[in-house]
Amino acid sequence: MSSPPASASAEHDDPMVGIEEPVEEEDAQPAHDSDDSSEEPEEDEDEEARIREGFIVDEEEDEEEEQDDEEVKHKRKKRKRRHHRDADDDAVLEEDDLELLEENTGGSFRNKNRLTRLRRGRDSESPPVASSSKRKAVVVSEDEDLDADDLELPQIQDIHRIWDDERAAAGRDDDEDLEDDMDNFIDYDDEEEGTGGMDEEEREERRRERRRLEKERRRALGSRPELTGIDANAWDEIHEVFGDGHDYDWALVDEDEDYAEEQVKPEMNYHDVFEPSEIKARLLTEDDDLIRAQDIPERMQLATSTLSSSSTLSMFKPLAEDDLDDAATWVLTRLSQRKERDYFRPNGQYFNLLEDLVGAITFALRFLFVQEFEVPYVWAHKRDYVSYPTASDSRNKVELLNLEELWRVYALGQKYRSFIERRKALESLYTRIGVTDEYFDSEIRRKIDGIEMIADATEWLGMRYSDKKKEKNQFELHFHDDVEEQPEVKKRKLPSNLSAYELTKKSVVSKLAEGFGIKPQEIVINFASSETAHFVEDQDLNPEAFAEQFADPDPLKAQPATELLRRARMLIATELGKDPLLRQDMRSRFKTEARISVLPTERGINKIDEHHPYFAFKYLYQKPVVEMLEGPQFLHILAAEAEHLVTVFITLPDEAKASFERRLQEAFSSDSYSDNAKAWNAERMRVVSEAIEQHLIPVGAKWTREWLREEVEDLVAWRCAETLRDRIDVAPFKVEDLQPGETPSVLAMSWGKGDPHKDAISMVFLDEAGRLRDHTKIDNLSDADSKAEFEELVQRRKPDVIAIGGFSMATTKLSMRVKEIIHPQSQEGEPMEQDHANAGVYSRIAVTYVLDEVARIYQHSKRVADEFSALSPIAKYCVGLARYVQSPLNEYVALGPDITTITFEEDHQQLVPREKLLTSLERAFVDIVNKVGVDVNRAVMDPYYQHLLPFVCGLGPRKAQVLVKKIAALNKGGNLLNRDQFIKAGLLTTKIFLNAASFLKIPQDSLGKSSKRHNDDSDLQDPLDSTRIHPEDYDLARKMATDALELDEEDVHGEHPSHVVTQIMNDPDNVKKLDELNLDEFAFSLMESGGERKRHVLNVIRSELIRPYFEARRPLQQPGEWEVLTMLSGETERTLRVGLIVSVLVLRTMRNNVTVRLDSGIEGVINSQYLADQAPASVEAVVKKGQTLPGVIIDVKLDLARDSFLIELSSRPTDVAAGDSQFRRVKRDDAWNHSQWERDKEMQARKKRAEVEKSRRVIKHPNFHNFNSSQAEAYLDKQQRGDVVIRPSSKGLNHLAVTWKVDDKLYQHIDVVEPNADPTGQSIGGQLIVEGKYEFSDLDELIVNHVQAMARRVEELMAFDKFKAGPEDELHLFLKNFVAANPSKSAYGFTLNRKRPGHFNLCFLANKNATVQTWPVRVAPEAYYLFDTPAPGVPELCDAFKVRHLHESQNLGGGGAGGKTPYSGRTPARTPGALGSATPGRMSVRQIGRTPNPYAPTPGGPIGGTTPAYPPPASSWGMPPPQTPYGYQTPAPFGQPPPPPPPNAAPPGMNPQRAALIQNSAGAWNQNGSAW
Secondary structure, three states: OOOHHHHHHHHHHOOOOOOOOOOOOOOOOOOOOOOOHHHHHHOOHHHHHHHHHHHOOOOOOOHHHHHHOHHHHHHHHHHHHHHHHHHHHHHHHHHHHHHHHHHHHOOOHHHHHHHHHHHHHHHHHOOOOOOHHHHHHHHHHOHHHOOOOOOOOOOHHHHHOOOHHHHHOOOOOHHHHHHHHHHHHHHHHHHHHOOOOOOHHHHHHHHHHHHHHHHHHHHHHHOOHHHOOOOHHHHHHHHHHHOOOOOOHHHHOOOOOOHHHHOOOOOOOHHHHOOHHHHHHOOOOHHHHHHHHOOOOHHHHEOOOOOOOOOOEOOOOOOOHHHHHHHHHHHHOOOOHHHHHHHHOOOOOOHHHHHHHHHHHHHHHHHHHHOOOOHHHHHHHOHHHHOOOOOOOOOOOOOOOOHHHHHHHHHHHHHHHHHHHHHHHHHHHHHHHOOOOHHHHHHHHHHOOOHHHHHHHHHHHHHHOHHHOOOOOOOOOOOOOOOOOOOOOOOOOOOOOOOHHHHHHOOOHHHHHHOOOOOHHHHHHHHHOOOOOOOOOOOOOOHHHHHHOOOOOOOOOOOOHHHHHHHHHHHHHHHHHOOHHHHHHHHHHHHHHOEEEEEEOHHHHHHOOOOOHHHHHOOEOOEEHHHHOOOOHHHHHHHHHHOOOEEEEEEOOHHHHHHHHHHHHHHHOOOOOOHHHHHHHHHHHHHHHHHHHHHHHHHHHHHHHHHHHHHHHHHHHHHHHHHHHHHHOEEOOOOOOOOOOOOOOEEEEEOOOOOOOOOOEEEEEEOOOOOEEEEEEEOOOOOHHHHHHHHHHHHHHOOOEEEEEOOOOOHHHHHHHHHHHHOOEOOOOOEOOOOOOOHHHHHOOEEEEOOOHHHHHHHOOHHHHHHOOOOOHHHHHHHHHHHHHHOHHHHHHHOHHHHHHOOOOOOOHHHOOHHHHHHHHHHHHHHHHHHHOEEHHHHHHOOOHHHHHHHOOOOOHHHHHHHHHHHHOOOOOOOOOOOOHHHHOOOOOHHHHHHHHHHEEOOOOOOOOOOEOOOOOOOOOOHHHHOOOOHHHHHHHHHHHHHHHOOOHHHHOOEOOOHHHHHHHHOOOHHHHHHOOOHHHHHHHHHHHHOOOOHHHHHHHHHHHHOOOOOOOEEOOOOOHHHHHHHHHOOOOOOOOOOOEEEEEEEEEOOOEEEEEEOOOOEEEEEHHHOOOOOOOOHHHOOOOOOEEEEEEEEEEEEOOOOEEEEEEEOOHHHHHOOOHHHHOOOOOOOEOHHHHHHHHHHHHHHHHHHHHOOOOOOOOOOEOOOOHHHHHHHHOOOOOOOEEEEEOOOOOOEEEEEEEEEOOEEEEEEEEOOOOOOOOOOOOOOEEEOOOEEEOOHHHHHHHHHHHHHHHHHHHHOOOOEOOOOHHHHHHHHHHHHHHOOOOOEEEEEEOOOOOOEEEEEEEOOOOOOOEEEEEEEOOOOEEEOOEEEOOHHHHHHHHHHHHHHHHHHHHOOOOOOOOOOOOOOOOOOOOOOOOOOOOOOOOOOOOOOOOOOOOOOOOOOOOOOOOOOOOOOOOOOOOOOOOOOOOOOOOOOOOOOOOOOOOOOOOOOHHHHHHHHOOOOOOOOOOOOO
């Protein structure tokens, strides 16, 4: 079934479209007689579509029916296979009849009809000459619109064989093509006779199968050239007689198998099989393919290490020659402090070589980034250019750049490429803005020398020309290495995010800012220059008067002059703070003069004790930043900050800050001495201060933090790489009869954990080629049989080294027993004479411990599972030990990304990002691998040795992978004979060959073999291919060999060019002959003739001619005593320091001492004099076997030769009682904040004393509980409002705490003082004081007269109709809505202050143009207090509010110059009326010239003492003033009963038991306030 669009496509591609099949009556009525083909060409397309529409059901309409009838279809397919067999039989008979008629009549009965019908299908849609391949291409491009169930869609392999049909038809004419098409028609006729019961889908499936078989027949014909001479009729006859080979396929198909699966499946691609992560891990992504193809060293194409699993492609372009001078200067200034000290300063040691250093860096950058040679190549073959100033003087040469500095140049060169890319992006941005800025062109652009300045300049342009933005992201620079942004998703429109600066700049304040007399950029020019370039223009008016001119004429919008000046200062300060030149100057000051300080947080004060690693910097104070560069301390500080233990402060010293501020003030100030000029200078000083404090210093501190972090991370990563370099820059273990560099055979042994009841001794033997030759297990080395088996293995295999490793201290016993067998010694420790026959064999065998950090990882790795899956875990561990002895370099390299699991810098390594650490470690691998060289033929044959190949100069994992495959595919057994084959066989591209050639060695069969010169030298070996000499210097080597042998050209005529090299290598006097050469003169002549510097290269050639690829590494040494102890026990010198106390277990007691064992397995001894303070009569009287006791370490005795590791301890009580705190204490930094440390220690001591003094009080009162504040709140959570908990106070025994429930989730804590407290805490005193003024005799009185009195007032106000529950924002919204609906009215309301339990907020809105204001209301037992004005009830509180607001409005709105309405946002110049004039019954005194603060504490009133200060609101504008002592009169003394209220019902949620009490209080629940 197919949808109509699919049918339309089918008509275009299928030549048989338009032929309708007859169906049975029960299915559908036939549209026409299918046997009458002569009428079919006359049918038009519309009629055909109408007929097809009646028989073909739309796929979308029948989708559910297909799923439901799946079983029915399966049965029909079974029947169809039976019909297929019957139809084939009928078809054979019909073909015979037709053939007989054709032979008798000479006519063709099949071709005519079929040709007519074939042409009909063609003519309807496509020209008759369209080939099948062309049809396929069309269908492939539209396969999304087709239904694969109805049409024969081309699969993936069809695309790859898109021209197969045309190749198959080669040699056949058009008639043969028509005959092939008619064969298809025969299939249809044959099929119709036996398919009367088929539906349209099954018939269409039958057609597809026929077409597939026909295509296969065509392909078979095309693939058999010997059949091309057979004409079409003969082929048809063959086909009809013998069939197509598929007639009996039905018998080979399982009845239950779906017939549709016989269709050709699409060709599988690895993208269809593997997950993207797996493809990336296998290096099969498109980026990986690009890296393989490009003729650029692989590491230079990556932005990260090749060891990283997330390597990213770098898109930086190579530097051009024109960039080298600027690049060299840029790199030189950042190279190192040592270079700056020795080469830049006039008194520097090598100041005279500064020009040579610049030239060396220029050459290095040219080799690295223009010619694209890697660092090892430059160091090995171009060292004359980068290390030595001249080629003449070979003595006392100064090394301009060492290998470490060359890597540093490479890293800085990468940063410089990033810098110039961003600089170009900045230039592009400036061009897009379309302006000409003289300051940017003349000052900023020429001083941009770093990525930071580019970011500053971009931000500056965005600020200065924000109105030039024409599109989104106009001022955002994008680079290739930025994180790819996600596609933009349509979001709801957000409010405008204009900054205060942008709003101010668009206002009239920008004109006021111009009145400061000088532009911000002119200030910076004055600051940067030694003399004043721009002078300040003074104003005739003072700043405030000048600012008044810019006030808004509308009094409702006008702002005071001070506010206008503040905004003008902000405008100028922002522009100064964002100026790139000022920021750069501030960064340079921070870089050299910054100070680092640290303060602990509350959590850190308690957690970081004197034994904590962070204690060293807990109170760090003013430590110079340059000292931070010397160690990893800053990384630990950042880690502590991430744990919220400390806070880091980066500041400038006061002198540096004052110097900068003074320079900036001088650049900004006026030289005039008038009062106006002084006033303007004062404003300018405020601008400078604001720019420094709010902009420049924060920017400098932030940059310093990141810069210092990166520098220290680089330092730690470099230290890790140096440690790795020390471990891998070693040759195989050296034994007496082996030459340096030769690999020994190894027998590795391990006892595992050394449990004699569980662990057997595993032994593995590897020969000198690293092949596993033998492995076995023995129970022990004590039994005679096991010992004999061990000796037999040693005698048979004759190992050079016996390597021993393990997981516990029991390994020392294994080593001891092995040495007793191999190297027996006398009791005095002297070697004993061995009289058995194998004495000579044993004497040459070395027995050694082997560091096992790599073997432990290898034991559980995937590599060992692939290589030695049959071995036991301990045997696999032994393989790792043996391989480490043979080549530490190979073992470390084979770890790959797991190298980071090895500890190189204890306590610091984990602080470095993994990618940065991998990059540093990879550089160590690259250096050592290229120093050693790689045997390329061995790398192809040995997968283990192949791990070295990616670190060869120019190669990497991807290029090495391709190289191995190409070499393995060579016809010569996968071996290379000479280096020329790298190019001639297309194994390496040119640039990769130049990088890698000298580091890929090809050992020669025999150096004594001489070969005559042939026309083709590709099959001849060259002795120089086994040396470190680069192919570009082969001629120099041959020249030196010829001169050393004193031969002429005639002597070597006809020989191989390197024949003389073979002679000099085999000459016994080659050292003497080569030393006679004057290499200095030779190098000078090369310099004069070709300009090449080759002095170092000549030295290398001389060494290689004597000893090709000689071993330049020191041999692997036995590990040290502490290294072995750490490997077996985990203990270090730090954990076994003398003076530390450790726990030990008594193993056995003897007469004079006790043998003990530490938890780590190390054995110790306690001599009898250290067992007790007094000498015991016997050891057993003091300790028993199996006893655990503490001991103080007094000595550590290590003897590796005797396998003795012993700790001497003391368990005397006096020694143990002294403790080891002084030994475990972390040493604090010299820059220490002693005063802060003492203050915090005192605070902690006070808290500890309070905790010690604190005891459980026992007070007989139903409301008393031994709760803390949290427990009290949890207890009251389910109680009713007003309920009380009395509990102990954390302030001491003379305090109590009372917690009462104000509302849900709101509790007030009251401090109660007991002057006469009971010291035992068992009772309370006779006097309780609250807030210093309320006194009570007992707890009941306090609860009734204080707590319940406040609770009644709280509930009374909450019952008031002006009270609104919920947050304050909801009340604000209610007020605004009310006033909006009633513009002529004002509105007010009360709500709980949830930040200050026991307080209310009175919020009011005076009119629709005003803002909501909030006044505080405090609840006391005697009254409500509006500010400090008491009100005995709610009505009085409302009246006090209205009168106070009216009074304030009159004061703000009265006459007088400059008077404004209270909502204009401007403070009036003066208050009208005489001081002391009062509103009847009330009085208010306003402070002149100042916006009042209602939350400020007052001097105090006549009653109640001082009210606690209330926290100030976000803005004090519009708030009423504080009260003076002459303010509101306090009502009757505390305790006077209020007037009785009218009876009312208690509101919901109120405590019913307290409802009656409320009736006697002032006010009523439902009383309405007066209309306001």
